[in-house]
């Protein structure tokens with residue numbers, strides 16, 4: 436099969452649907468290519484239940500990537516809606532200083548603020564009300580108020596600093612409102628938009644007139660001729676497609692049998708996520724009974740409250756910690772007789788990388804996040820402070836009367852390292868900028884190529900102090916505006 440289009444967008448995940456919608460609405464001829472299935476617009480029978488249920492994370496359409504000899508799973512969704520169809524649906528945007536610090540034209544806080552305003556509306560973000568607060572979250576609200584935390588009520592405020600409050604969410608009823616529902620559904624009937632699902636993009640090459648994209652659909656080769664290729668295949672998918680196309684660090688490419696086409700050593704580098712640990716305590720009997728009773732109503736969100744705190748490492752007086760209670764003891768999303776308070780360093784300095792392991796597009800990559808490996812020990816020090824704060828909340832009578840003893844030991848740096856996990860927010864593998872490791876310019880255009888643009892969270896030079904779903908959607912909007 437072959438097909439030509441003015442724009443081929445790879446990745447129907449979070450940023451991809453935004454790009455497809457905006458370009459199609461502008462009358463451009465668009466093909467959106469997604470490796471996973473497209474279950475159709477919201478309301479179509481057949482949408483898997485877990486993809487709709489916002490009370491817990493979905494895992495059914497995962498790419499299955501792991502690292503650290505199997506110690507960590509690196510969840511990424513392979514389905515229309517991408518990670519926005521799997522995620523916790525917590526909506527946050529970070530602080531204005533995050534965007535200003537990038538120093539990139541078009542990406543300052545003043546530039547992105549109006550885009551975020553539209554994004555928050557289109558993704559149907561709202562904030563939980565006090566009346567909705569379920570047990571444990573309710574107790575933590577009471578404890579933090581008594582401990583003197585400022586009470587906050589909006590995570591999508593670029594000017595907001597530290598405080599504790601109910602979370603903002605992109606949930607409609609009990610449904611996780613993914614980016615495909617929000618952006619693709621209104622344009623699905625446009626004749627100039629084609630969605631090619633279950634189609635895995637392998638690689639591409641630039642030609643004098645455009646870009647030839649090689650993909651596979653149900654075992655059959657698919658060739659797409661694009662005027663412009665937009666890569667929105669996510670923080671792992673986007674660098675892998677670039678590397679299979681011969682764009683990356685020449686030595687690393689040759690080592691896996693790829694002939695280098697363009698030397699861009701930053702492809703796959705600068706990989707970072709916010710490291711976290713789950714400080715946990717045994718659930719008291721009465722709390723367990725309350726949780727069971729709330730669960731019986733069918734509405735028991737794992738996450739519902741969140742604190743933003745300033746650690747001793749903060750140099751700008753702004754929060755660098757997320758401290759949030761969870762009704763899930765670990766990444767199995769089961770209680771196991773425990774409740775947790777997660778602490779995460781949201782300004783990580785550690786950097787890792789991702790590389791293809793072979794030329795096979797289905798082969799799993801080598802992912803090395805190098806959590807807590809920054810030389811200055813910044814990320815570990817931030818977590819240390821967060822653990823103190825989590826224990827203060829647990830020890831306050833409003834919570835202490837509902838929980839038992841501590842379960843996991845965090846008394847030493849080794850113990851913290853042994854328990855470090857991630858926040859599901861990897862970014863940065865095709866970063867914007869002008870330094871030698873930059874991959875794209877501020878319009879997302881890959882340095883050295885004329886018709887290939889990146890349009891997802893791979894672009895972020897440094898993660899914002901936030902969850903990354905709203906920023907991913909904003910990125911789709913931002914890059915689409917440079918293409919129309």
Ligand SMILES: Cc1cc2nc3c(=O)[nH]c(=O)nc-3n(C[C@H](O)[C@H](O)[C@H](O)COP(=O)(O)OP(=O)(O)OC[C@H]3O[C@@H](n4cnc5c(N)ncnc54)[C@H](O)[C@@H]3O)c2cc1C
Pocket residue numbers: 445446447448449450451468469470471492493510511512513514515516517518519521522523524525526527634635636637667668669670672673676796858859860861891892893901902903904905907
């Ligand atoms: C379990 C989990 C929980 C999370 N919780 C939250 C949360 O509560 N709040 C929050 O703000 N953020 C959360 N995040 C993070 C957030 O969802 C992501 O940062 C964001 O969705 C990333 O968007 P993206 O467009 O960059 O990539 P994705 O959404 O991953 O989209 C990339 C798409 O490209 C497709 N693709 C990849 N490679 C290819 C290829 N070769 N060919 C064709 N298609 C390809 C993928 O299948 C996918 O659909 C969570 C993420 C996960 C995984």
